[in-house]
Amino acid sequence: MEPLTTNTFLTNSPHLSKEDNIGCVSLKDLINHHDLESMVQFNFLVDVGYLLSNMYDPSIPVTIVHGQKNNLNVYSNVQLYTPEIPDRYGVHHTKAMLLFFCEKITGIKSVQLVIMTANMIEQDWEDMTQGVYRTPRCPLKPTATTNESPFEQDLIKYLRAYKLRSVYEAIAKLRKYDFSSCKGILIGSVPGYHRQSASVFRDWGIERLATVLRQHVPSSSFHSELILQCSSLASSPQKWFLELCESMSQTKTNTGVAPTIKVVYPTMDTASKSFTGRERSGDFLRFERGSYEKNHVWFDKYLCDWQSNDAGRQRLMPHIKTYTRIERGTDGTTVIAWHLLTSANLSRAAWGEYQKNKTQIYVKSFELGVLFCPSLWVKKKDCFFFFPAKKMKQHVHNNDNIIEVRLPYDLPLVPHPRPMSCFTRLPS
Template sequence: MSQDSQHGKWSVSSSEDDDDELPPSGTTSKPPQATHSKNTSSSASNTESIAASAGVKPEPEPSLAVGSEARRQAARNQSNPVKFESPAAGKRKVEASDGAGWALSDSDDEDDDAEKKKMSNAPVRKPASPKRKKANVEKERPPSPHGRLYYIDEPDDFFESGVPRLDDTFRFYLNKVTGLDRKYNSGALHIRDILSPLFGTLKGSVQFNYCFDIAWMVEQYPADFRDRPVLIVHGDKREAKARLVQQAQPFPHVRFCQAKLDIAFGTHHTKMMLLWYEEGFRVVILTSNLIRADWYQKTQGMWMSPLFPRLPQGSSDTSGESPTFFKRDLLEYLASYRAPELEEWIQRIREHDLSHTRVYLVGSIPGRYVGPDMERWGHLRLRKLLYEHARPVPGEDRWAVVGQFSSIGSMGADKSKWLAGEFQRTLTTLGKSSLRPDPPVHLLYPSVEDVRTSLEGYPAGGSLPYSIQTAQKQLWLHSYFHRWQADATGRTHAMPHIKTYMRVSPDFTELAWFLITSANLSKAAWGALEKNNTQVMVRSYELGVLYVPSAFDMKMFTVQKNPFPFSSSSSGFPVPFDLPPTCYSPKDQPWIWNIPYSQAPDTHGNVWVPS
């Protein structure tokens, strides 16, 4: 569906996480083939070598990214970029908007009909169609502000890894990012590190995710483990499912489990690995899709469990439980899929000792829940945990809520509809305190300038699918926005796909709790109350882990100021962005993925003109 506005032609988003505007899972088209490398010839040879080792002829080399329309647009722009062309002196191009003034309505509460009328009366401006040029040759690339090494793929030692420190307290890690100074990758992990023999002799694995490039995923496994069974848990239906299965044809060791999505507009957004070794069992809960782009130049996060040993034979069903009841909750989460393919993995978890786990599991499972079941999933699950395990603090009305995410759903005509109502009540819960404070709320989301100057340039915005249609309906939200800044971690220019929420002290030195999750800022992910607050409806699968100081025998977490080498030692919690957050200036605009930006080039000398 396309419409014309003063911004030119734009298309309705079918993004990974956008709420209430998505078609049901399976109707969002994903191309049958995928690549996420700038060097497609190298990727092709790698795919062929993997398939050859499996004795199967590989499918043709993909040409477009899998995933949402935003991601596919980003892939198209990277493979066939629109070069920036300076306007003639004294003249301003008016054919394509730079995004300024995208907020068409001045009224926060204006109804949809009025907005549509305004849009229909707005002057129609067609986007410019600059001549497309290939930018694959080194000499055609503009100088990079990030240094000459920016355009070089991962160095030979990029994937070298050591086992994380044994005294690691929080087991929270960032991903490695190509193009950053080596010190800013110290202590970070790539997917190849996670799957490395250094962590165990792999016997089989399960990959829960939203977006897959099967050939690339298989390549990340060490050669010795590349034929070990892999179960893919996904939410694709119909044509999208058929394309996913087609991707796996060269790899007979890859099987599938389709997650049930019975509520419209929901997605299977959970990102988790179950890794079964000869030596034990491990769980990894993360924010990255299984595509190269998510492990290349984006900031991602993960929790990696200890290696869980096998319980002695004959142990009871309640053996190996942790003080946080992580084992019970993980088994309940997996059972909620109602999938025969997961039964053997449920049994394997029962047979292992998870007692050293110190985090709480916070998941979302699609459904409508009433009574006690309302607190099983979504933000009401988080509220219950904070009520039972977080500690009240003096002056808690001054302890800020900080949320950071990569996509935003539709939340209503004003803040009271969901964000400042039920969701804020959850995020401000601290123990059994009866206070219902109205603390500062800082929402970190990249501005247009953040995206433009990032390592990837404008295509980084393909992973930030906030659409113009949604943004126009909730202008009130943008007063909450703060810049993505991560100078302390060296990652200001690696756009975030990580999602975190936390409660922080007025001086930004202590945390009352910290959550890393797949859940973006949307009702689909977190759930929304219905029927006079007697029912909660959740659309999507999500998963994260909650850190509460009491589980670590601490009163509060201290914010670690200089987190590199990045290891979550007992000296402090490594928050992956700068504190305090920096509010948008009057000139800053939130990144909107489906309008053009052509008045200034990105770090590759290109502009953004959605088709």
């Protein structure tokens, strides 16, 4: 019996000890395979040379959908595309890849989806804390009439939103493969006005996550925390922040105790002591000083420092984005109600903003993540529990029906000191 796992990992780093890198993955682990036949990369920043240098065969066909306005291409096997972004404040921020495999001896074909938080540049993969989800290698469907799994339906729905010929070609290939073994639920954002009168209202962003939580997460009478952890904090009104937290607090019946809200983001002191230091950390830890000064009166109480000693990444600043609800039972045990790994930071551009009395959502950016909760593993009368895993603990104890999720930070959380010393950067 294969171990039950979320297939989520932290990335390894040359800055860390061998012990801290156990159970982690590198870019080479993902794409340096002799049977990798072609791939489609989705990202914001892409260093094509760096990408190809990590491949077993850098001459295979590569399609890249990216968010840069200018990206020179000198490789004949690489095709570059930028999707249309209607809003000037929106970006193509999704970080994912479709990997198509063909075993050279047997001819066996498979496909794998990878969702990550790292840009396709060396600094992201070596100098920061990042997260990766990868599906199993999904085989060809037994017949052309085999039904689509919910995971496949959600993936294709997201890819269609690009309206790019190259992505349509990838969709045609994907339809041949069986994604039924994939346990996660995709949570995506695509630019546009998504109205309640249309069927797409609950497909994207803040409403997509709320809908999934109402379908899959039971209410609880135990104390819980909703932990929002990201690398960028945009200028956001308090009203929007509370609406986002309300959506992320949804359960099947919406009864029980509302969660306490926490936001994990480094202090100035923590960033200064990191491998990237205060100056380089400002390249990717984005919280403009003006935005903080405008919001700190109501926002300070939510902030918790980046503490990652048990997780092994105290000095490796977070570019990872995770949203997690944890519950504490009467015996003091910490259980994860749900966990989301995503490209989406804490911003209206990423999650969308309710408009017209919550009958419309306006989203500016492309984002993609994957959510896990215990109900996705329930079979018959079995009950699976998610527990936070410390470093070196990656897999499931089947006999206890436990699935361990390796969080990038330590629990319990540590509030920011008073007076506040949140890491901010001057406007660029």
